[in-house]
Amino acid sequence: MPELPEVETSRRGIEPHLVGATILHAVVRNGRLRWPVSDEIHALSDQPVLSVRRRAKYLLLELPAGWIIIHLGMSGSLRILPAELPPQKHDHLDLVMSNGKILRYTDPRRFGAWLWTKALEGHSVLAHLGPEPLSDEFSGTWLYEKSKRKKTAIKPWLMDNKLVVGVGNIYASESLFAAGIHPDRLASSLSVEECCRLAQTIKAVLLRSIEQGGTTLRDFLQSDGKPGYFAQELQVYGREKEPCRVCGTPVSAGKHGQRSTYWCRHCQR
DNA sequence: CAGGCAGCCTGTCGGC
DNA sequence: TGCCGACAGGCTGCCT
Numbered sequence: 209m210p211e212l213p214e215v216e217t218s219r220r221g222i223e224p225h226l227v228g229a230t231i232l233h234a235v236v237r238n239g240r241l242r243w244p245v246s247d248e249i250h251a252l253s254d255q256p257v258l259s260v261r262r263r264a265k266y267l268l269l270e271l272p273a274g275w276i277i278i279h280l281g282m283s284g285s286l287r288i289l290p291a292e293l294p295p296q297k298h299d300h301l302d303l304v305m306s307n308g309k310i311l312r313y314t315d316p317r318r319f320g321a322w323l324w325t326k327a328l329e330g331h332s333v334l335a336h337l338g339p340e341p342l343s344d345e346f347s348g349t350w351l352y353e354k355s356k357r358k359k360t361a362i363k364p365w366l367m368d369n370k371l372v373v374g375v376g377n378i379y380a381s382e383s384l385f386a387a388g389i390h391p392d393r394l395a396s397s398l399s400v401e402e403c404c405r406l407a408q409t410i411k412a413v414l415l416r417s418i419e420q421g422g423t424t425l426r427d428f429l430q431s432d433g434k435p436g437y438f439a440q441e442l443q444v445y446g447r448e449k450e451p452c453r454v455c456g457t458p459v460s461a462g463k464h465g466q467r468s469t470y471w472c473r474h475c476q477r
Numbered sequence: 478c479a480g481g482c483a484g485c486c487t488g489t490c491g492g493c
Numbered sequence: 494t495g496c497c498g499a500c501a502g503g504c505t506g507c508c509t
Binding site for chain 1: 479480481482483485486487488489
């Protein structure tokens with residue numbers, strides 16, 4: 209579910225409540241997530257939080273003894289709440305903080321993860337990730353160089369974490385619309401100009417969504433419990449048969465793999 | 478090796 | 494009203 213803007217929104221929301229506070233302990237109500245919650249997280253005690261960072265769609269809590277790696281999966285969200293608030297059905301894990309608050313993890317589908325590592329370097333979930341989309345390393349040149357021999361459709365390829373991280377199913381469709389590129393185009397067919405335009409629109413769409421607090425379709429909540437507001441600005445995602453906001457042509461929908469894709473057949477070539 | 482897709486889970490929605 | 498299948502923001506791992 210959450211793509212980069214939702215994860216970054218969560219990071220910004222929780223950071224001021226965690227950094228400078230101490231984790232007293234964790235309450236794990238259901239540790240059966242994508243992988244079992246690490247033993248070290250069950251055993252946490254009196255660990256100050258040094259920083260809250262993000263790499264791709266992973267949130268990283270830096271503690272003196274190591275790092276908590278959090279992934280929100282498809283339906284996860286994190287909220288800062290008063291410690292006494294009773295948990296509900298899918299509230300699987302709390303970090304109980306020294307400042308009277310808790311960081312509560314909610315995830316109906318349990319595709320998320322809470323892992324522990326002493327060092328980030330070389331950890332299996334982080335080791336093979338491509339560049340951050342908002343970094344200078346991710347550019348039209350990078351896209352073009354990587355695309356030359358790629359015989360995959362551009363849309364599913366944008367979601368390949370080895371190419372660039374953080375672009376999921378919503379923002380792949382939205383970025384291609386903004387760049388005027390048809391999602392079925394083979395990656396190898398893109399010109400260097402198109403790659404530059406696409407890299408630029410990916411950055412712009414992600415930045416705008418972060419400004420709006422991400423996209424809430426059903427589950428996602430910002431850490432204060434509010435939804436993200438970028439859903440109102442979606443151009444094509446989830447808008448099958450509705451008029452294109454630019455030209456009025458009904459929005460098309462299809463599949464790449466098992467994932468829905470949306471596009472405007474007039475604006476995207 | 479690249480590409481495609483099943484599977485992990487629960488909830489919701491639409492059609493019959 | 495109820496049942497059943499399809500689908501949902503991600504990612505790994507197995508198969509061709």
